[in-house]
Amino acid sequence: MWVYSSNKNCEQPVRLFEYQPGRSGKYPQEFLKDYTGYIHTDAYKGYEKVSGIIRCLCWSHLRRYFVDALPKDIYSLEATIPSQAIGYINKISSSKSKRNLRFFLQKEEKNSV
Numbered sequence: 001m002w003v004y005s006s007n008k009n010c011e012q013p014v015r016l017f018e019y020q021p022g023r024s025g026k027y028p029q030e031f032l033k034d035y036t037g038y039i040h041t042d043a044y045k046g047y048e049k050v051s052g053i054i055r056c057l058c059w060s061h062l063r064r065y066f067v068d069a070l071p072k073d074i075y076s077l078e079a080t081i082p083s084q085a086i087g088y089i090n091k092i093s094s095s096k097s098k099r100n101l102r103f104f105l106q107k108e109e110k111n112s113v
Contacts, residue, residue: 002027025049063089 005015020027025046032039036052042061047053066089069082 002031004031059089059092 002018002020003015004018006013018027018031023044023046025048028047029049029051032050032053038054038056039047039050040056040058041047042058047055063086066082066085070086071078073079074083
């Protein structure tokens with residue numbers, strides 16, 4: 001199942017579910033062939049086949065890799081880097097950061113018109 005959706009702030013938001021028999025990148029490549037712009041995805045390699053897009057990867061998916069990298073003893077020296085990364089991602093995900101990002105994106109949209 002491939003899911004495509006518009007930005008939640010669109011005048012008429014859309015969410016489309018498209019059944020395909022596999023996970024090949026040919027499915028989003030075909031569906032998005034006339035689209036140019038940003039898409040928000042996980043790091044799945046299948047999206048690399050889609051041209052004309054700028055991929056915005058998901059912080060939650062990235063955070064999961066750092067959580068998986070934590071050793072059993074989360075207070076050990078080896079936990080320092082994954083713990084710091086998780087902390088940074090948590091800060092990015094905070095509501096204040098999200099408000100700042102929305103402001104930046106709205107400003108960019110106005111400047112591009």
